[in-house]
Amino acid sequence: MASLRSSLAAIEVMMMIMAAAMAGICSAGDPFVYFDWNVAYMKASPLGVEKQVISINGQFPGPLVNVTTNWNVEVNVLNSLDEPLLITWDGVQQRKNSWQDGVMGTNCPIPVGWNWTYRFQVKDQIGSFFYFPSIGLQRAAGGFGGFTANNRPIISVPFDTPHGDITLFIGDWFNKNHTDLRKELDQGKALGVPDGVLMNGKGPYRYNNTIVPADIVHETINVQPGKTYRFRVHNVGMFTCLNFRVQSHNLLLTETEGSYTVQQNYTNLDIFVGQSYSFLITMDQNASSDYYIVASARFVNGSKWGRVVGVAILHYSNSKGKASGPLPDPPNDVYDKTYSMNQARSIRWNVSASGARPNPQGSFRYGSINVTQVYVLKNQPPMLIDGKRRATLNGISYSSPETPLRLADQYDKKGVYNLNFPTKYDAGSPKIATSIINGTYRGFMEIVFQNNDTRVQSYHLDGYAFFVVYPGAWTAVMVSLDNVGIWNLRSEDLDSWYLGQETYISVVNPESTNKTEQPVPDNALYCGLLKDMQKQQSPHGQGLNSSSTLASRSGMILALMIVAALLMFL
Numbered sequence: 001m002a003s004l005r006s007s008l009a010a011i012e013v014m015m016m017i018m019a020a021a022m023a024g025i026c027s028a029g030d031p032f033v034y035f036d037w038n039v040a041y042m043k044a045s046p047l048g049v050e051k052q053v054i055s056i057n058g059q060f061p062g063p064l065v066n067v068t069t070n071w072n073v074e075v076n077v078l079n080s081l082d083e084p085l086l087i088t089w090d091g092v093q094q095r096k097n098s099w100q101d102g103v104m105g106t107n108c109p110i111p112v113g114w115n116w117t118y119r120f121q122v123k124d125q126i127g128s129f130f131y132f133p134s135i136g137l138q139r140a141a142g143g144f145g146g147f148t149a150n151n152r153p154i155i156s157v158p159f160d161t162p163h164g165d166i167t168l169f170i171g172d173w174f175n176k177n178h179t180d181l182r183k184e185l186d187q188g189k190a191l192g193v194p195d196g197v198l199m200n201g202k203g204p205y206r207y208n209n210t211i212v213p214a215d216i217v218h219e220t221i222n223v224q225p226g227k228t229y230r231f232r233v234h235n236v237g238m239f240t241c242l243n244f245r246v247q248s249h250n251l252l253l254t255e256t257e258g259s260y261t262v263q264q265n266y267t268n269l270d271i272f273v274g275q276s277y278s279f280l281i282t283m284d285q286n287a288s289s290d291y292y293i294v295a296s297a298r299f300v301n302g303s304k305w306g307r308v309v310g311v312a313i314l315h316y317s318n319s320k321g322k323a324s325g326p327l328p329d330p331p332n333d334v335y336d337k338t339y340s341m342n343q344a345r346s347i348r349w350n351v352s353a354s355g356a357r358p359n360p361q362g363s364f365r366y367g368s369i370n371v372t373q374v375y376v377l378k379n380q381p382p383m384l385i386d387g388k389r390r391a392t393l394n395g396i397s398y399s400s401p402e403t404p405l406r407l408a409d410q411y412d413k414k415g416v417y418n419l420n421f422p423t424k425y426d427a428g429s430p431k432i433a434t435s436i437i438n439g440t441y442r443g444f445m446e447i448v449f450q451n452n453d454t455r456v457q458s459y460h461l462d463g464y465a466f467f468v469v470y471p472g473a474w475t476a477v478m479v480s481l482d483n484v485g486i487w488n489l490r491s492e493d494l495d496s497w498y499l500g501q502e503t504y505i506s507v508v509n510p511e512s513t514n515k516t517e518q519p520v521p522d523n524a525l526y527c528g529l530l531k532d533m534q535k536q537q538s539p540h541g542q543g544l545n546s547s548s549t550l551a552s553r554s555g556m557i558l559a560l561m562i563v564a565a566l567l568m569f570l
């Protein structure tokens with residue numbers, strides 16, 4: 001194979017200081033907002049083949065959670081599926097509150113027919129996120145929806161208020177339901193090529209009669225000429241990176257994952273699974289026809305992938321006709337990821353804009369940070385371990401114990417997990433284990449993701465942020481471990497995640513204090529070794545307790561620095 005040429009391409013250093021130490025702000029005045037959600041199956045056939053999708057209150061995608069910085073959110077989730085359920089809030093950081101994170105390491109799944117109320121504060125956050133079901137590949141069936149954190153009126157936003165605000169979910173889609181997809185993965189099969197791409201739960205506009213069958217319902221976005229709209233675009237798919245573009249229109253990128261970016265126009269942008277972007281799009285065309293909105297599979301070839309394209313319609317109120325003709329071209333570089341990498345690297349935070357607070361988002365110099373721990377996490381293509389097809393990080397394929405890790409800590413149950421995650425890949429035999437990372441409280445951890453697979457990977461660290469790693473390359477990330485709790489670090493590709501490509505980072509404050517982490521919620525569900533603590537469900541009218549005041553009492557500084565450095569294997 002090719003020789004390694006270590007060309008350290010570029011180092012991008014960014015840091016976000018989310019919260020300056022502003023002691024004494026009490027959240028008592030911060031509004032509470034309640035949602036009652038019934039999560040249930042619903043039949044839908046977005047690509048012409050019926051399957052059970054997961055709806056929330058009868059909606060697929062689920063309802064938008066539209067809140068403002070520092071609001072207290074309560075979501076009462078009733079599980080009307082036929083299997084356990086957990087909802088996670090993805091980029092919405094649970095400050096000092098991994099209890100509400102909604103992943104297997106922190107929460108017992110909500111049993112069938114039960115309800116559970118999430119309670120958290122959207123502390124010091126702005127931006128575009130989405131929620132989704134976190135277990136059992138359920139996101140492949142839906143259950144996701146938007147989570148928008150608006151700025152408080154006193155905080156300036158680095159652009160004029162748009163005329164409208166549009167949330168757009170894009171994602172690859174399989175006609176097989178999630179239980180059948182699970183079965184395939186359990187049987188050691190790869191999932192193959194998706195059947196298509198949905199936009200807001202709908203199939204493609206019939207831009208080509210051969211490719212798109214008749215009677216497919218597509219999404220239409222209605223706009224007025226001359227106005228500017230904010231599009232919040234989320235890739236909620238299984239594993240396909242999608243190239244997003246709007247025919248004849250520029251995408252002015254303004255925000256990603258809760259941080260304002262330097263504003264730049266793109267004609268198209270690659271959006272990886274799990275990523276969220278905000279674009280301002282000005283309706284500056286002459287409306288001689290409608291326009292295509294396209295999300296097409298990236299870095300793939302072969303005729304089967306020709307159908308993995310989502311197409312919605314941008315309809316001006318004065319439009320003179322339907323969209324027709326070929327779709328706008330994708331980047332013409334299937335075999336070369338340089339364009340995409342350069343595009344990713346062109347995205348910079350606007351370090352003079354205010355985030356959720358009046359102070360600027362800030363920047364930092366790599367090199368002046370005292371790194372306390374280094375983890376080099378190498379992923380490999382799926383492999384056989386004990387006869388099972390599994391996905392790994394450093395040769396470890398994570399196995400979820402029945403008892404959530406955080407609850408095991410709280411109630412002193414030993415032996416549920418080990419804090420022995422290897423700091424680097426060790427050529428020994430791969431194994432399935434419940435092995436997690438021991439983070440040093442208030443330390444600075446450098447995590448280097450090495451992608452040894454052929455697919456682009458995206459990773460997410462709950463309570464912190466999101467990272468993309470190109471094949472044969474690496475991405476280095478600096479994380480300030482100030483957020484006490486146990487945080488899920490995972491592949492955003494659903495199949496890799498399901499097959500064990502995840503771990504957790506434990507951040508424990510050695511000092512005994514109640515100030516750096518919320519107490520265990522009084523409605524916590526118990527399972528596994530703690531199942532005897534669980535009472536049968538009966539409605540108990542809890543008043544609003546002060547569960548959210550703690551988060552704001554002491555000043556917290558979240559310092560997150562992303563060093564995206566790409567080492568290419570040429």
Ligand SMILES: *[C@@H]1O[C@H](CO)[C@@H](O)[C@H](O)[C@H]1NC(C)=O
Pocket residue numbers: 052177178179180
């Ligand atoms: C998925 O489809 C299979 C048949 O292919 C069916 O047995 C199963 O019940 C379905 N699961 C759900 C959740 O609808």
Ligand SMILES: *[C@@H]1O[C@H](CO)[C@@H](O)[C@H](O)[C@H]1NC(C)=O
Pocket residue numbers: 064066067150165
């Ligand atoms: C979300 O809330 C904001 C502030 O209350 C409001 O201006 C906006 O119209 C809402 N957006 C949507 C899509 O409902």
Ligand SMILES: *[C@@H]1O[C@H](CO)[C@@H](O)[C@H](O)[C@H]1NC(C)=O
Pocket residue numbers: 076115116117118523539540541542
């Ligand atoms: C279940 O919902 C009821 C109200 O419908 C609520 O009083 C109760 O607290 C909820 N249970 C949990 C565990 O959140």
Ligand SMILES: *[C@@H]1O[C@H](CO)[C@@H](O)[C@H](O)[C@H]1NC(C)=O
Pocket residue numbers: 156157158159261262263350351352353354
């Ligand atoms: C960055 O934010 C500042 C403050 O809101 C704004 O004035 C400036 O135009 C922004 N710069 C870019 C390049 O987006």
Ligand SMILES: *[C@@H]1O[C@H](CO)[C@@H](O)[C@H](O)[C@H]1NC(C)=O
Pocket residue numbers: 208209210211306326
């Ligand atoms: C539709 O797609 C088919 C298959 O890719 C292609 O052969 C044909 O030229 C397309 N038709 C039009 C009108 O673009």
Ligand SMILES: *[C@@H]1O[C@H](CO)[C@@H](O)[C@H](O)[C@H]1NC(C)=O
Pocket residue numbers: 249250252263264265282284
């Ligand atoms: C982006 O493109 C629009 C036209 O669509 C233009 O008006 C605007 O000035 C451009 N902005 C930047 C920052 O390039």
Ligand SMILES: *[C@@H]1O[C@H](CO)[C@@H](O)[C@H](O)[C@H]1NC(C)=O
Pocket residue numbers: 286287288
């Ligand atoms: C509208 O724009 C298109 C594409 O830019 C151009 O071909 C067409 O002539 C324009 N039509 C009118 C009526 O200006």
Ligand SMILES: *[C@@H]1O[C@H](CO)[C@@H](O)[C@H](O)[C@H]1NC(C)=O
Pocket residue numbers: 299300301302334335
């Ligand atoms: C595209 O197809 C060729 C020939 O089948 C194959 O060698 C190559 O690896 C494929 N590229 C990608 C990105 O899948």
Ligand SMILES: *[C@@H]1O[C@H](CO)[C@@H](O)[C@H](O)[C@H]1NC(C)=O
Pocket residue numbers: 368369370
């Ligand atoms: C790193 O450590 C040195 C020596 O202890 C100290 O002078 C410096 O301020 C530290 N830097 C940061 C960013 O904490």
Ligand SMILES: *[C@@H]1O[C@H](CO)[C@@H](O)[C@H](O)[C@H]1NC(C)=O
Pocket residue numbers: 419438439440441
């Ligand atoms: C975890 O790290 C802390 C220091 O941050 C150390 O005191 C503790 O012994 C470590 N635990 C294990 C099991 O290695």
Ligand SMILES: *[C@@H]1O[C@H](CO)[C@@H](O)[C@H](O)[C@H]1NC(C)=O
Pocket residue numbers: 001451452453454471472473569
């Ligand atoms: C994966 O690692 C092997 C062994 O170090 C190396 O030969 C191969 O080129 C790597 N592949 C990628 C895509 O990085």
Ligand SMILES: *[C@@H]1O[C@H](CO)[C@@H](O)[C@H](O)[C@H]1NC(C)=O
Pocket residue numbers: 512513514519
């Ligand atoms: C923390 O709170 C619990 C109950 O609210 C209390 O029993 C305990 O003493 C507190 N611990 C400290 C160190 O304040």
